Amino acid sequence: MPGVDLTIEICGMSGDGTIAAGTLLNEALSGAGFSIIGFDSYPAEIRGFGRCVTRSRFGTSRMLALSDHTHVLISLDDQQAISRISMLGKNAKVLFDNKPAGTVQEGMSIAAHTAPDADLYGMPFTDLASEAAGTTRGKNLAALGCFTGLAGIDPRFFYTVIEKKFRAKGETVLNANLNSFNAGLTYAHTHFEDAPLVITAPAPEKKKVQRIMLSGNAAIARGALDAGLALYFGYPITPATPIMEYLAKTLPQKGGKVVQMEDEISSIGAVLGSFYAGKRAMTATSGPGLALMAEMISLGVMSETPAVIVDAQRGGPSTGLPTKTEQSDLHAAVFGGPGDSPRIVIAPTDVAECYQFTLKSFELAEKYQTPVIVLTDFFLDNRVENVAAADISGKKRVDGNIYPPKKEQGRYQRYLVTPSGISPRALPGSEGYIYPATGLEHTEAGLPDYSEPVHMQMNAKRHTKIRQALADLPPPKEFSQKGPLDLGVIAWGSSFGAALEAVLKARKKGLAVGALKVISLFPYHEEQIRQFMSRCRRVLIPELNFQGQLANLIGHLHHGDVVRFNRTTGTPLLPSEILLKIQELLQKDNT
Amino acid sequence: MREDHFIVIGNGPAGSQAAFTLKEKAPEARVTIVTKEREGCCHSHLLPGFLAGSISEKKVFAISLDHYTKSGIKLRTGQSVVDVNPQRKEILLEHKETISYSGLIIAVGGRPYIPEPLLAYREHLCTLKTFQDTGTWRQLLPAADSILIMGGDLTSLAVTKSLLALKKKIYFMLTGEAFWPLRFDKALQEEVSGKLTKRGVTVLAGNKLVGIEPVRSGSCRVYVDGQKIKVDMIGAFFGLVPDIGFLRRSGLQLDRGVLVDEYLCSSHEGICAAGDCAQIYHPEIKDYWVSIGTKNARSLGKIAAVNLAGGRKKTRVDRERIFDIQGVKVNTSWWMEF
């Protein structure tokens, strides 16, 4: 049986319950055992109304990226949904409300715009809801019911999530929503006897895997919480703000604090102060904020103070494209700031990794006494995946601090030069280890010293230390067969999923192609990357920036030129376009 | 000047031909086809062959959907017209969208006719008019060894031929019940009955259906005049009735179909009808006639389009080719050799 791989969009005006419906749909499909990747788009403007779109790709195998086309479009507002028609694939199903309040002029209905191959299902969402629940508010639920009926999905998956969502709001609200859903379901069953769009749920997993629907931002926040975050300092900026919102709700319950600072400089300043005093802290920002933090990050490097910074990238430069996705802060994250300023930069590629690497970053920051930048982007932050609960929990908090031995009491040298470059770090409050930390070049005792040997020695110490961190950083992961490859695709961050899907498809077509996931961007695993590259006749690096920033960073490791595949449309890379590029490159080779 | 907007309701052979002709005769005009079918133009006379596997799906849909788009014809599939307002020159779609027209061609064709006594068993009866109908057939056929064919229209014979090719056991109930537009006279009935029997079909001529009892999924027990036969599916072929219920409030003159003159113009200006649903006046016989069959439908679609675009073309049928069935004059250009 061929696996399911479908994309559903729900589109409406804000106020239609579009996002709520999308969330319920995702949860229900997750309950049915599908793998899901969802990406919503909200109105960017503050006026609070506009188009809302939820997009969910779900299937029986693991979903790695978004799809090119939408197979099912549920329109809660035709005027908004018309713009989504361009996303429809061949023979897409379009569910729309066929009983608007009054008659409408030609062109006002989505039916006037769909291509002839589209399969229209007009169903009276609004009427169904108002008849079933006495209010039109449940039209989103009625629409979900209609979809469930058409798709022949077991409604129990939906009952469970509707219960879960509305139980707390009381019996009346819960019943209103259940009734609206059932009205839609019954309507679909009676009007379309044979479910025209049969979606067969996958066989239940042998070992029941508990899955949680989570956005990248929520995963980051949860990773930080599980790492024992004590303080969060932040300044509002799209797309990082949801992390602060999530923590504002959860961190105080664990005795921590969320403080909105006056700017990004003070946010990172307070994070450094907190780590300096021995408590885990974090800030999250986007490109413009990262730029402001550059000087303070280098203070963290120089004073060897830990910090955890999430950079949720968006379109740049400058204020750029706040609600668009891009991977163009790589250089700023790796190199930003005065002087030789080595720090750790890691980029999760999916939601589970957002959790894992955020959690890990605290340990790394403490152990290597350095700022750690977790590099995500708008797409990764806002997309939802149903991750296995096991992948985002159960991690024990590890104290990464290396404390000075007791014998150092009274003659403590904070910046003692060691083979690893790591000097044991005392925390304020401990007797006998008083030291000055400074952003000036300093001696092992922490006193200012600009002499040649000191600066040479300390620069070497700081770089040695960060190189050492490679041992603790997630190595590149290869997805390919053994032996020589015609083409190797190297990708990072949110684009990796699309690259991997493209590579898997290319391999199915018999092409000798492999993929390499690079997570640690600084320091990076030079040897492993070089080894992979040496097996590839050509190397392709697709990324969402103009210059090819990863290619700039690691391209020199390849014996030949690397092929860059860059675009800055503000939208996630799609597997199809990478696949096309792969085929084009290999074809060129053969002619 | 407002641009002309021609609407064709129906995308069968008549409707699609009408639309393409309109676009040809009036290239500046907008042409919209509205069809309740979800697929493109389906040649229903090829469906039995499709079931037998002798005709491909591509052939059933002779016109690709792209061809409409490329020709500048807006094709609205899966959308039903629920009313026509000739005064305001508007049509109303089921989803409450109104569309204005300057000219309208009604070419909705017919839907399978089920005689009154059989309506109680509707859910057990399979018809074969649209491509969607083939879904049920294809679902049930593999497990169906015996099939009862009821009725006796042209499609029934084609289906029987296809089913025999699939090595199915066929019962044929040539009831002689009233159906439209065809009805066999005794001689024809005997001739057909004889041919069927020779092919190994069990003909239950003259028998009356007493009841249908579902046994298990798909399978039915059929009681005929006291005798019981078990069949796995039942096909019903009693001809077609024009699908013009949506015109009841329009004020158009209707009988069984839309009444039109020899130019295919209806009682209202700017509205023509073509194909199976048109009941056409014949000046020589001074009576109305209907026409069935793909070739006829196409030709009528073309005439209606020409006339709507300002032409003046008459339908021409030889008197001899029109025969009378129960008071209805029928022209058929196709008569298959069974």
Place this chain on the structure above:
Amino acid sequence: MKTSGRILAQKVQDIQTSGRLSIRSASLPTWCPGCGYFGIHQGLNNAIQQLSLPHHSIVTVTGIGCAGRYAFFNNTYSFHVTHGRTLPVATGVKLANPALTVFAIGGDGDGLAIGGGHLPHMARRNINVNYLLFDNSMYGLTKGQPSPSSPVGTKTKVSPAGTFEMPLNASLLGLSYGTTFAARLFAGDPESITQALIEGIRHEGFSFFHIYTTCLTFDKENKTWEHLKERVHPLPQKYDCSNLSKAMAHILEDDFSTGVIYKKS
């Protein structure tokens, strides 16, 4: 007067062995001889000693400039940060470990120019940090440029024709931002500094110490010792430091009164 290095070293050793000034670090201040900062240093050290604060429970966060060097001259944990960012870092330190006594120290360039955006928010948050702003109206470490508190007409190498900008009044800013404890002090009077600091350190909330001092190397006309000594005087005897509007009115009228200007009760 010139002191030879050997004699100076002997003096330092004497002081260290006496334990009298153990709050001083082994590093000698690099401030110019006669700098007002020595007076503040003394005032702060005395306050720490009088309160018997364990030195390892103190964190001194300093900015950039002559005042920033304080980090190396004190026997406390200290964090010499970037220019203007003492208050954010101090916020992090204090929230992370409230048991610590936290000082933030910076000059007028650090606190009124580059870091001028942090004071209002520090005041709003009212976190228990003690902020000492050394105000000598001069950038000393970069060799004499005007600061935001320099009077109009200040002539320096970068303002040969004299500055045109109006000076900022740090005490007035502190009050208007809602600081819950504000004192205006004079480096030439270490004793009053000590007294105000003791009160401010005990204050549960943000304490702001605006301290007039001099840059005798680069300022020959505005805030010289002579100029300051001539004008600085204690607050009036009947002064009510719990009344904000009267405190602000007083500050507007009198530029040189010193003492605890305001304390929110």
